[in-house]
Amino acid sequence: MTRCLLSEANLPQRVWAEAAMTATYLQNRLPTKPKEKTPYELWTNRKPNLSHIRVFGCKANIQKQKRGKLDSKAVEGIFLGYDYRSKGYRIYLRDNKIMISRTVKFIENPQSKKKQKNFKTKTNVMLCIEICNNFQVQLNQSINSDLAKFP
Secondary structure, three states: OHHHHHHHHOOOHHHHHHHHHHHHHHHOOOOOOOOOOOHHHHHHOOOOOOOOOOOOOOEEEEEOOOOOOOOOOEEEEEEEEEOOOOOOEEEEOOOOOEEEEOOEEEEOOHHHHHHHHHHHHHHHHHHHHHHHHHHHHHHHHHHHHHHHHOO
């Protein structure tokens, strides 16, 4: 699972430990065949809360706590996993640091937005082509009817 996480996120192999910790975290929250329960459920006797699960390797914006008046409000990073000491997310920053934060905004699937935008553009183009074709047909019909009037 670690190799899959790294390859899907296009991350370098130097973050393999973070990927392994995230894989373990996720594996403990997936059901097993023999017991039909998750290892987390067997250990704590309660179902795990999965509302905080995010896509490994997605872009993440961390809100800055201390900033100047004209500084940017957020720092961009890459989501690497879940902190094992607190209720926070582990974010890989550009300067090879890992920051733990709870106030994170995730951009999980930007490609689907591009596809939707392209779909809307294609739909608009198709609609324009259809309107032009209908207009040409109507124009040809009116020209033919006008020509039929003259012998």
